[in-house]
Every structure is written in C-alpha cells, then in structure tokens.
Amino acid sequence: QNELEHAHQLERVFFSLLLDMSKEEFDGLNAVWRSMLGAGALLPVAGHVGIADAVDRILKGARSLGIRPQPKSVDRTTKDPEAQPTSRRWATDANQISIRDLDRVVYRTDLIEDFLESRTKFFLSATKGLGKTLLLTYKRDLIAKEPRRGAARCMIPEGRPYLDFMSELRSLSERYLQPLSELNTAKRLWNASLRISVLTHHDSIISNDEQFELEVFPRRIRRWLQGVKVEPTVVFKEFTNLPVSELNRLIDQTESFLDHKIRNVHSSTMLFVDKVDQAVRRLPRQSWINVQAGLIEAAWEMMNCNSHIRVFATIREEAFANYESDVKSNLLGAATRLAYSDAELAEMLDKLCHCYEGKSGFREFTGFNVVRHCQRPDPEDAYQFMQRHTFGRPRDLVAMASAMSAVRNSLSEDRFQKLVHETAATSLVSNVFDEFQVFLTCLDDRDNRERFLASIPRNVLEYQEAVDVSAEFNGLPPGSMRHFDDNSEEIFHPFRDLYLAGLLGVIDTDPESGRPFQRFRQPHELIRDVGLGVPKAEMYLIHPALNTYIAQHRSTRPYSVCSHVRIGHGEDWEPHNRLFCEIEKHLGEHLGTKLHTLGYRLLGRIHAHLKSNHDRLQPFEAGSDWLKIRQVTPQPEELIYWFEELLEDTRNQRL
Secondary structure, eight states: OOOHHHHHHOOOOOOOOEOOOOHHHHHHOOOOGGGGTOOOOOEEEOOTTTTTHHHHHHHHHHHHOOOOOOOOOOOOOOOOOGGGGGSSOOSSGGSSSSSGGHHOOOOOOOOHHHHHOOSSEEEEEEEEOOOHHHHHHHHHHHHSOOOOOSOOOOESSSSSSSSEEEOOOOOGGGHHHHTTTSSSHHHHHHHHHHHHHHHHHHHTSSSGGGGGGGGOOOOOHHHHHHOOOOOHHHHHHHTTSSOOOHHHHHHHHHHHHHHHHTOOSSOOOOEEEEOOHHHTTTSOHHHHHHHHHHHHHHHHHHHHHHTTTTEEEEHHHHHHHHHHOTTTTHGGGGEEEOOOOOHHHHHHHHHHHHHHHHHSHHHHHSSSHHHHHHHHOEEEEEEHHHTTTSSHHHHHHHHHHHHHTGGGGGHHHHHHHHHHHHHHHIIIHHHHOOOOOOOOOSSSSSSHHHHHTTTTOOOOOEEHHHHHHHHHHOOOOTTTTEEEOOOTOOOHHHHHHHHHOOOOEEEEETTTOEEEEOOOOOOSSSSOTTTEEEEESSSSEEOHHHHHHHHHHOSSSBOOTTTTTTOTTOOOOTTTHHHHHHHHHHHGGGTTTHHHHHHHHHHHHHHHHHHOOOOSOOGGGGSSHHHHHHOOOOOHHHHHHHHHHHHHHHHHHHH
16 A cells, blocks of 8 residues: 555556456455555456456556656756646546646635635545545645744644544444434544543643553554544544444543543644445444544544644535534534635636646536537537536546547537536446435345336426336336325335435426526535425426436336437526426337437427527428428327427417
C-alpha cells in the first residue's frame, strides 16, 4: 500500500494486471487503495497464456496516453505555469489529486470560502459526489501552511493521507446493531476513541506514575496509550471487537480518567476524520445515521472541554438531516451544508477544463456548442445535454469529462452523445444505487433492481401504468393495485426507491410564475422523512441517465424514449407534451411500418412549428402525411384521436 500511495502522489499511471484472478474477485476485495488505481482497465492474466496479450494491451494503452521513451534531456521549463494543464488524468476521487494541485483544482463558492477560511466551521455535510473529501483535505492543507509561533501544531493523522479515512466495518458483530442505532451509545464510543487518539499523540500527558490506570484497557489499546500513535477511527473499530457488555463497562470505568487527561492537552491539536458513511454503509439505516451523528456530537463536546483541540469531520447530509438530538441546534453554526447552483456547476467544470486540458472552458474542450437530436429540430446546448444526464453533482460531470478526455482528439458530436449515455449507464446509475442503499427498501438488491427496471416500457409513464409496473414487480396481476399507498408489509414500492434516488421525476408548478416544470430530487434536497411515498402525479418521468441502462436490460422488449419531449430536471413541461408522449406510445406498436414513418414525420413537422416563432398556422390537416396516416391507421382509430387533439392544441396556441 505504501508503494501505491507514493506512486499515486507522483501521479504515475497504473496498469493493473490481475494474475489468476477475475475482475469480480478483485472488486470483492474492496481494498482501501482501490481508488488510487483510477478508472483504467483491469487486465486479467491466466498463467502464461495471457501474457503476450497483456503486454500488447499495455503498449497500446501507453501510446494512447502519450507515454513515449523519454529523451536524455528534457526541458521542463515553461513561460506560464498557470496556463499548463495540471494533469491529463481527470480525478474522479479526491485521493487522486496531488496536494500541490489543490489551489488550482478547488472551485470556491461563497459557501466553500466560508468553510475554508472560517475558524468556526468544523463539519462538512453533503451527499455523495459533492466534494467533501476534497474540501476537507484542502482545509487541512491551508491550516498546515499557516505561519505559527511556538510549539508545532499536532495534526492527526500526521502524514499522508491527510485525513483519517475510516475503513469498512466488515466483521461487526450483530450484537452491535442495536446499540449503534442509539445516538448516545455511538457518541460514547466516539468520545472514548477521539480522546484515546489525542492522548497517543501526546505521550507525556500520562505519567509513569499513572500507568496502573491503563491496566483496565485491552492489551492493544493499552500499548497505544503507552506511546504508539493511532487514529480515532482505528480505536473505534478496535472497540467494536469487544463484547458489548465489556465495552460499556470499559467506557464507564475509564471515562473520568480520559476526560481528566484530555483537559491537560495544552498545545494545538487538530483531527481530520472522513468517510465514516462508507465504512458503516452495511449497517441498518438508524445505525448508519447515528454512528455519523455520534462522531460530530462527540467532537463538539471534546472541543468545548478543551479549546486547544479541534476536530474536522464530514457527514452525509442524509444523516445530518435525519438525526435528532437536543444539542443539534448548537452544531448548525459549526457545519457547512454543501450545495451548488447550476451556474456554479458550469463554472466549476470550466475551471477544471482549464486545469486538466489547458482550455478556456468546456466548450473549447469539446469543440462544439450544441448537439442535435435526430427527431427534435431544435438543438440543445452541449453542456446542458450532459448536465441533464447527471444527478447535479460535480463528480458526475468529472466522470463525463474524463471519458471525453480519453478520446479528445477524435471527439465528434455523435461520439459526445454516446459517451454521455454510456457513462451515465455504466458509472453514474450503479453508483447512485450504491450510495442510497441504506434508504432503499427493495432496489438495494441488484437482481430486484434489474428485474424492476426491465419491466419499465418507456421513459414517460401515466400514473396507472406506473402502478401496474409496481404490481408486476410484487407478483400481482395487472389492475390489482390502484395506488402506491398500500402500506402492507408484503408490498414493495420500487418507484419510491427510484424517487428517493433522484431517478423518478414528476411535473411540478412554480409557485410564483405558475409555470409547469419537471422536478427530480436534487442532491441538496433533504430526505427528512424516509417513509414518504411517491408524490401522486398524472405523469412520471424516468431520469435520462437511466434510459440506456434500462434499454440494456430489456433485451427481448424494446424500451421507448419519447423523442419530441426533452426530459430533465428544471425543463419546462408544455401542455402538448402529454399528447406527443401518447402518440409516440401508440406509434411504438407499429414499429417498422409505413404508419410509424408517416407518424414520426408529421410529429417532427408539428414540433418544429411549435418551436418556431411563426404566427401563421400550418395547414397540417390538408397535408399528404396526415391524409395517408388516416388511410393506413387500423381500427380502432385511437391514434387518430390523439393526433386530432394535438392538431387542435397547435391551432389554439397560434390563435
């Protein structure tokens, strides 16, 4: 691991060989250094057979990354270092970013500026993918660079990594599930862990005459307190190896001693704790919430009893919003709740394009401003197209840009769109299900998830269609469910999980303008009541990021995407959108026929007319396409009725 960390800090490129090991076995390791390897391909090598192929792939990969034998003398000078790209490798994880690049990579909003510069901000609350680890690392780096008089500042952990990353609680006994679901128990555990960690970094606090006080501690913790430095998350995990009754007895017996000793620390000591949410993601929801909340409450309590000690920590916004405590209001002023506006996300991406690509912004990086759809006549801004297929998080945008960077020299408009669809399906969607696992009731299981998604026929569903899909998922006959509100323990609610994960949208109304718009749950929106059901709506919208993913799992049945309605958070919902969706649904039943071709051609003309600024009404009813559609449409003529309603709506909008 040390070699990997050193190479990672030097920004070396990794070519990963799996010797007699499958990719599934490697992923199952969940090693803490996995993120350092980046998104590069894993090359399996079985015995001597695959060596030649692996060598060939490594050589090709090196050439594609621009790696060549270096000349004997390399001129590394530059006239303008700020204009040079930080690295050609887009970092999708904060651990992949060199400390020396933080100043250039970190995007500062007013909120972030306040967290970084304020001396009263200690906790960073945000959902996954918003940059908690990056900002906490940067906060520590800025503090370390501050000039200081007198004794040196004690930083925990001392070296790299800059943060105390909590590793996964894999072997936690089931006996701890109930105790850790109680905030007080989790807080007591963190109180002891933080105090012990600080004391191990100040070995003079416990004198030789007090060594007998340590005899009550287990052997390993006793050795730490005798002068072996240790991080708080390591102490926490060590505590959970004890039987619950023994742990409670130990904390009761040592609480006064530890409290007395921690007050004797008179030099500046700062702790930085991160990724507790990932470490406990396998725990039940209430335990997941309270282990994180217990950390920040214990940190707050220790800082109040000793002003020389400061604890900086991250917590998932979902945990911070849902935990309850009588001291929570005291913590609000010490916590920064991270969020980004659409404009800030766009500015951030422009900054990163300058850092990684040496370009002025995203548009110069891609080489074009808009993308065109084969059915819609109106082009769409290229950045908006990409952002519409993400979940409004910086990490999503970086993942997309990283995929484009790999083919920057041959990036076309068509390839750009395909990369957006593929990255959303292969990376973003699977990650968002994993990240929301603790809040999901049925889609946390991969088999259930794929079975459910494969049953969704199109990206715009009427209410009853969605209810019928839910009934099918529960093994019930069509029409047996009339609503989503059945709270029976035997009924699962997959659309509720989809909605909480931000993958199911509804039509909402702006309270000021009255404008109907599409709304998907955003990262900054709190999940205060995880028991909330799906909002009742006339139409339900599938997130664009899911389209390719669902289509891949409906191998025997086609998945239909409404071509003439742009789906995405914040997009307008026009009155005629429902009519376009209904007509396309019926045309889907005639795929490959003359009616299908004529219908889409007429829809395209009507859509272009509605998007134009011409006041003159086009005589669609007298056109040949409409007449032919009437001739070839089979009975019953429901498709004709929908077309007539759309034509009537078009006339009304132009009058």
